[in-house]
Amino acid sequence: MNDAPSVPFVHSALFHGDEDEYLAGTVPFVQGALAAGEPVAVAVPGEHLRLVRDALGADADLVRFFDMGEVGRNPGRILPGVLHAFADAQPPDRRVRIVAESVWPGRTAAEYPACVQLEALVNAAFRDRGMTVLCPYDTARLDSRAVADAHATHPMYRSPGSPEPHTSAAYGPEAVFARYNRPLPPAPSVAFAFDAGSLSTARHLATGEAARLGLTGTRLHDLALITAELTTNSVVHGGGSGTLWVWAEGEYVVCEVADKGHLADPLAGRRPATRDQRGGRGLLLVNLVADLVRVHTGTAGTTIRCLLRLGS
Structure with a gap:
């Protein structure tokens, strides 16, 4: 298996139909990194985490593990909190490998579009980094849409029984990212309009309603x-005002802010902050603390919806 590519960044989907195929794709990938002296991480949901750890035996002690079911529940947290967190901790001239499973059976309909957009953005985020990312996809339990989207977000893919990766003819991350930039389902009718003079009031109204819920x-x-970060961003970058909603939806409290700004940088809020960075941390903080963040942006404005699980 050739895992020493000449290009800096390699992003491959791993299609598998059962646990044996999963391990046949992931374990040699990890062992190859160890043999090459490359730092390697495995970021997959808990059940698969245990499978890979057990299959690696004593080598597991040399691998960094992330339970993606916890750290990656919000797909917006995966780039800064998992991929960057691991890669940026290594010397910049040292190649790294990561098994990163962001799409798995059980992802909700609300989470899935954010997962696809994440996979599309990985390519731009690490374009010049010496890094190989392998993303497992369960073809037996995921629907055909997820498999098709994986072909569109990954320039390469691996299939069971194939020792070498294949080039994806459907690769087109910008197009698939735009396709999932859809208007969000309507918020409840009760809303609070805010501007620079009412930011404190907006925050108190939001926390009061959330506490009531x-x-x-x-x-x-x-x-x-x-609430503070999103409403402030609206005032500073979104035309000076915005609209705030807070409501309950199943097991979540939802906070949504809409304004007339356009979020032109799709990686905004997904890059780690640098030590000397001034400002620009608001959406990153939102991604790091929310259980899910959904964004719709266009020339007419931007809507950001955040979910926080009750009882957590």
């Missing part, structure tokens, strides 16, 4: 942070 403790503080 059952959000408590740290999660309530997180919602206050989210």
Whole structure:
């Protein structure tokens, strides 16, 4: 298996139909990194994490593991909190490998579009980094749409029984990212319009309503942070004003902010902040604390919807 490519960044989908095929694709990938002296991480949901760890045996001690079911529940957190967190901790001239499973059976309909957009953005985020990312996709349990989207977001793919990666003829990350930039389902009718003079009022209204809906403790503080960051961004970058909603939806409290700004940089909020960076951390903080962040942006404005799980 050739895992020493001449191009800096390699992003491949791994299509598998069962646990044996999963391990046949992931374990040699990890072992190849160890043999080459490359730092390697495995970021997959808990059940698969245990499979890979057990299959590696003593070599597992040399691998960094992330439970993607926890750290990657919000797809917007995966780039800064998992991929960048691991790669940026290594010397910049040292190649790294990561098994990163962001799409798995059980992802909700609300989470899935954010997952596809994440996979599309990985290519731009690490274009010049010496890095190989392998993304497993369960073809037996995921629907055909997920497999088709994987072909569009990954320039390469691996199939069971094939020792070498194949080039994806359907690769087109910009197009698939735009296709999932869809208007969000309508928010409830009760809303609060805010501007520079009412930011504090907006934050207090949001936390008061969230508390009434059952959000408590740290999660309530997180919602206050989210509200403050999003409403401030609207005032500074979104035309000077915006609209705020807070409501309950199943097991979540939802906070949404809409304004007339256009989020032109798709990687905004997905890059780690640098030590000397001034400003520009608001959407990153939102991604790091929310359980899910959905974004729709266009020339007419931007809507950002954040979900916080009740009882967590």
